[in-house]
Amino acid sequence: MAFTVLVIGGYGNFGRIICRHLARAEGIEVIAAGRNLAPLQALAAQFGIRHWQGDAHGSGFVQALRELAVNLVIHTGGPFQGQGRAVAEHCIEAGVHYCDLADCRHFVNSIGALDAAARAEGVVVLSGCSSVPSLSAALLDEYRAPFKRIDRIEHGISSSAKMPGLATVEGVLAYAGQPIEQRRAGQPHPVPGWLGLERRQLHGLGWRWLGNVDVPDMDLFGERYGATDLVFKAGPGLAAGAWANAALAQARRWGLVRDSAPWARRLHRLGLAFERFGDGLSAMYLQAQGEGHAGQPLRLNILLSARNDRGPEIPSCASVALALKMAAGYQPAAGARPCVGEITVAEYLAAIDARDDIHLSVHYDGAGQ
Numbered sequence: 001m002a003f004t005v006l007v008i009g010g011y012g013n014f015g016r017i018i019c020r021h022l023a024r025a026e027g028i029e030v031i032a033a034g035r036n037l038a039p040l041q042a043l044a045a046q047f048g049i050r051h052w053q054g055d056a057h058g059s060g061f062v063q064a065l066r067e068l069a070v071n072l073v074i075h076t077g078g079p080f081q082g083q084g085r086a087v088a089e090h091c092i093e094a095g096v097h098y099c100d101l102a103d104c105r106h107f108v109n110s111i112g113a114l115d116a117a118a119r120a121e122g123v124v125v126l127s128g129c130s131s132v133p134s135l136s137a138a139l140l141d142e143y144r145a146p147f148k149r150i151d152r153i154e155h156g157i158s159s160s161a162k163m164p165g166l167a168t169v170e171g172v173l174a175y176a177g178q179p180i181e182q183r184r185a186g187q188p189h190p191v192p193g194w195l196g197l198e199r200r201q202l203h204g205l206g207w208r209w210l211g212n213v214d215v216p217d218m219d220l221f222g223e224r225y226g227a228t229d230l231v232f233k234a235g236p237g238l239a240a241g242a243w244a245n246a247a248l249a250q251a252r253r254w255g256l257v258r259d260s261a262p263w264a265r266r267l268h269r270l271g272l273a274f275e276r277f278g279d280g281l282s283a284m285y286l287q288a289q290g291e292g293h294a295g296q297p298l299r300l301n302i303l304l305s306a307r308n309d310r311g312p313e314i315p316s317c318a319s320v321a322l323a324l325k326m327a328a329g330y331q332p333a334a335g336a337r338p339c340v341g342e343i344t345v346a347e348y349l350a351a352i353d354a355r356d357d358i359h360l361s362v363h364y365d366g367a368g369q
Contacts, residue, residue, distance in 0.1 A: 004031065005323050011034055011040060013165045019043060021353070028323065028327050029050070033052045034077075061094075072098070072099070078102065078104075080104040080107040099127070122334045125337075134339045134342070136286060155217070155286035158236075162309045177193060177253040186222075194212060196212040204359075205283055284302075300362070302360070
């Protein structure tokens with residue numbers, strides 16, 4: 001019997017990538033879900049998959065999951081900022097496993113509120129099945145062994161000029177200029193969102209502008225890795241995009257802009273107009289500093305880069321890797337939690353399946369390394 005995966009937002013940017021990958025996987029039946037029938041039908045015809053039209057937030061979704069005999073729901077329908085947990089709750093009620101692509105710090109790190117209900121029904125609810133925190137944690141889990149102690153973790157993402165969906169842009173600009181908490185010396189350290197611009201050189205990408213961004217890792221990594229200093233930054237591939245985000249953030253700090261949503265829509269339109277000037281290159285970088293087992297200072301440098309506008313494959317394919325793993329017999333422990341420790345780096349890269357366009361570089365600086 002096939003393992004049935006329903007992808008909410010299947011015709012969106014990330015949902016389409018997920019459907020494309022899973023449609024060609026053996027032993028998996030894919031159902032694209034969404035509110036709009038025409039794009040669903042077009043997607044289903046393109047990939048040879050099924051579709052379901054409806055509102056996953058509505059009460060009728062529970063019965064639909066049962067009738068469709070769904071095993072796993074992949075929720076891509078952001079923005080997750082301000083979104084409730086209705087979809088996950090419906091999955092629990094229907095006895096269906098759930099994961100989402102949320103990178104909203106509060107949404108991901110509060111998913112444990114559903115833990116008791118998920119355990120009672122014997123299902124898993126995994127939030128943040130995306131670049132952060134799934135991939136960032138997988139990279140640290142894979143390469144942390146030489147460390148006796150990790151003191152500082154600094155990581156970030158530089159995207160290509162290719163624009164994500166409007167919902168994603170609205171979500172990440174919702175906190176522009178607002179205080180977000182990072183960590184300094186083990187204590188909360190507020191910084192303004194999309195400000196704190198830093199020009200960083202990334203191998204193969206050149207110089208990129210990055211600003212402060214809020215991610216679930218800022219809560220998770222202190223406990224998981226013992227780091228007392230945590231920093232995360234991100235930015236679009238074109239410098240003008242980073243400056244525009246920073247200008248919006250500063251305008252909100254000064255009280256010149258109260259609602260970021262209309263400006264997010266304007267910036268999204270401008271970004272689409274300037275996509276053609278991008279180089280198609282994106283990357284996630286990660287640096288960890290601490291002490292090696294011999295007592296020496298140790299630094300880990302990781303760079304996962306993508307070319308030919310393959311960057312969107314990276315956040316999309318955590319859920320693909322999870323679905324493939326579960327279809328092959330993997331049974332995650334029941335409960336609700338952030339999606340860390342479920343997927344290895346090798347499984348992640350195998351799901352992306354783009355060896356010519358995805359490159360992973362790992363380097364240690366330290367005595368004896």
